[in-house]
Amino acid sequence: KQEVTQIPAALSVPEGENLVLNCSFTDSAIYNLQWFRQDPGKGLTSLLLIQSSQREQTSGRLNASLDKSSGRSTLYIAASQPGDSATYLCAVRPQGGSEKLVFGKGTKLTVNP
Amino acid sequence: NAGVTQTPKFRVLKTGQSMTLLCAQDMNHEYMYWYRQDPGMGLRLIHYSVGEGTTAKGEVPDGYNVSRLKKQNFLLGLESAAPSQTSVYFCASRWWLSTDTQYFGPGTRLTVL
Numbered sequence: 001k002q003e004v005t006q007i008p009a010a011l012s013v014p015e016g017e018n019l020v021l022n023c024s025f026t027d028s029a030i031y032n033l034q035w036f037r038q039d040p041g042k043g044l045t046s047l048l049l050i051q052s053s054q055r056e057q058t059s060g061r062l063n064a065s066l067d068k069s070s071g072r073s074t075l076y077i078a079a080s081q082p083g084d085s086a087t088y089l090c091a092v093r094p095q096g097g098s099e100k101l102v103f104g105k106g107t108k109l110t111v112n113p
Numbered sequence: 114n115a116g117v118t119q120t121p122k123f124r125v126l127k128t129g130q131s132m133t134l135l136c137a138q139d140m141n142h143e144y145m146y147w148y149r150q151d152p153g154m155g156l157r158l159i160h161y162s163v164g165e166g167t168t169a170k171g172e173v174p175d176g177y178n179v180s181r182l183k184k185q186n187f188l189l190g191l192e193s194a195a196p197s198q199t200s201v202y203f204c205a206s207r208w209w210l211s212t213d214t215q216y217f218g219p220g221t222r223l224t225v226l
Contacts, residue, residue, distance in 0.1 A: 036217075042220070043117075043203060043217040043220050044156075044203065044205075044217040045217070046216070091156075099144070099158070099161045099169070105153065105154070105155045106155070
């Protein structure tokens with residue numbers, strides 16, 4: 001059974017700091033891995049989608065990497081801003097015909113001015 | 114282009130009452146999903162649809178029914194609500210390629226007393 005773990009559960013950093021969020025998964029048979037952002041009381045916004053054949057994706061100050069063989073992904077946020085404060089969720093789409101996305105429980109990020 | 118919308122945004126029910134949550138998308142997506150999000154549990158898939166007129170069970174389908182009579186709409190029904198169904202419900206949709214991202218609605222916060 002695929003399980004996704006995100007460490008740490010919460011992170012507080014000063015503005016301007018570069019930071020890394022971690023995601024690990026137990027089964028390497030995945031179609032893709034996705035990072036989402038969730039603001040309080042809001043829905044999920046897709047940040048980056050990495051296909052199983054890819055190693056990384058970049059969007060602005062965000063860079064996500066994928067090491068499928070070791071079951072790990074990282075989300076790197078450069079020059080963090082207070083507006084980056086949110087919960088970040090990692091999700092994998094398992095292979096084998098499943099439509100289910102398996103989500104981690106998220107990392108709650110607070111960027112202090 | 115409104116994306117994925119959900120109706121209602123909030124609802125309070127008494128145990129045993131019924132209700133229907135509506136999800137609508139204007140992106141002509143084939144696939145649609147219903148998730149629930151509970152504290153400490155992450156998002157879990159309830160039901161999904163791979164096209165108009167089709168539905169399938171997800172990870173936690175008991176106590177829910179769904180219908181996809183029109184391609185743009187996906188309805189989630191609770192026939193006899195229970196306190197265990199207190200949750201935030203998210204709808205999502207995507208195009209048909211396995212590599213596609215899922216787009217999420219803003220959520221419906223349901224409380225069952």
